[in-house]
Structures are given as C-alpha cells and as structure tokens.
Amino acid sequence: MxxxxxxxxxxxxxxxxxxxxxxxxxxxxxxxxxxxxxxxxxxxxxxxxxTGDLRAFDLNLRPQGTDFQKSVWDVLLTIPYGDVMTYGQIAEKIGNPKAVRAVGGACHNNPIGIVIPCHRVLGKDGSLTGYAGGVHLKEMLLNHEKKGVKPFFIDPTIDVLPGSLWFYPFH
Incomplete structure (x- = not known):
C-alpha cells in the first residue's frame, strides 16, 4: 500500500x-x-x-537491506532530533572505522528517509554531503530540527570550514 x-x-x-x-x-x-x-x-x-510537534517517531519499521546497511540504519535511529553525526562516527559505532564510504552508501540506500534520519549525517568537516532528496532538502530538514536547539561548541579536533553547519550538536 x-x-x-x-x-x-x-x-x-x-x-x-x-x-x-x-x-x-x-x-x-x-x-x-x-x-x-x-x-x-x-x-x-x-x-x-x-509542523514541529513531533521529535521522535514511534513506528514499526521494516527496511530491506544488507546486514551492514541495517547496522548503519540502527545507528541513525539513535541520533536525537536536532543532533548530527559524521559518517566516520557512524563507522566507528558499527565497529568498522574504515567503512566511511560504505556508511555513505548505506545512507544513500536508506529506504525509510526522514524516519531513519540519514539527513542528520554530515561530512567529517561538518559539511553537508549528498542526500536522496537533494542537499537543499537535507539543509531544510536540519534547519527545521535546529529550531529550539541551543548552540554549542564543536569538538576542537574537527576542522570547521566557513559556511559549514557548526551549530549542530554532534552526537
């Protein structure tokens, strides 16, 4: 259906x-x-x-994918509303720190976008990278979630470029 x-x-x-x-x-x-x-x-x-009235989904999900993809999507589901992670951080969390590109591929193939929040994943420098709905939509979703989120100071080991999304709390 x-x-x-x-x-x-x-x-x-x-x-x-x-x-x-x-x-x-x-x-x-x-x-x-x-x-x-x-x-x-x-x-x-x-x-x-x-409309900004819901921050966490409560749905019964059944995404189809490989075991690796499902492990990435499971990590994505732990990223709180208004927070972000990098592809590298996700690779670390799944126990495969060299799988950064594969994590990006799993995000690209996420069949349940928004609910499995691949839009909350950024490049290691805090930059926006690809999104199935387009980078403009990714930025729109992040800004939508940012409302009401207090600014923070980013990890000083991350090199932040001008125009990057420095104001998002990394998870």
Whole structure:
C-alpha cells in the first residue's frame, strides 16, 4: 500500500502494510492510497514532525537491506532530533572505522528517509554531503530540527570550514 503526506514543499510517499512501514521517499509526485494501521500512524506522525510537534517517531519499521546497511540504519535511529553525526562516527559505532564510504552508501540506500534520519549525517568537516532528496532538502530538514536547539561548541579536533553547519550538536 502507498499513501502520501505533503510537507516541506514536496510529497513524502509512504509505503507499507497495516503492520509495518517499508519505505518513505521524498518526491514531487504523490502516491494516492488508503492509510490504515501503521500507514495511518505514519501519516499523522510525519505531519506532526513537519509542523514541529513531533521529535521522535514511534513506528514499526521494516527496511530491506544488507546486514551492514541495517547496522548503519540502527545507528541513525539513535541520533536525537536536532543532533548530527559524521559518517566516520557512524563507522566507528558499527565497529568498522574504515567503512566511511560504505556508511555513505548505506545512507544513500536508506529506504525509510526522514524516519531513519540519514539527513542528520554530515561530512567529517561538518559539511553537508549528498542526500536522496537533494542537499537543499537535507539543509531544510536540519534547519527545521535546529529550531529550539541551543548552540554549542564543536569538538576542537574537527576542522570547521566557513559556511559549514557548526551549530549542530554532534552526537
């Protein structure tokens, strides 16, 4: 089953069953269909997220991917609203510090965007890097979550470039 939510100037297309969410993608074209069970719950939660009324999703997710991808997505689910991590930090957390590019690939192949928050992952210098919905949308989502988040001082070992997202708390 598929259905859509309109948010952030785009459509958030949701795919799943009455019991689980299997996919969320950002698109210019809506997917029309009935929203029942977990699908209806996803619609309500994504609308609340878009209005700033929800900071943590409570959905039954079933993303399809390799064991490596699932390990990366599990780490993404631990990044709190308003925080960010680098690809390198995620590689460290999964016990494979040299797998930075593979972590980026897993983020790129994340089938449940926004809910599995790959938009909260930055380059090691704090820069925005690729995002399936486009870097502009990634920046929009980060700024959306930043509202109400207090500034902090970044780890001094990270070289911050002008224009980078220095104001996000690294997790």
């Amino acid at each position: 598929k259905t859509s939510v309109s948010a952030f100037g785009r459509y958030i297309n949701i795919e799943g069953t009455t019991d689980v969410i299997t996919g969320i993608e950002i698109s210019d074209t809506p997917e029309y269909g009935d929203a029942v069970g977990e699908m209806a719950k996803a619609v309500v939660q994504l609308e609340a997220y878009a």
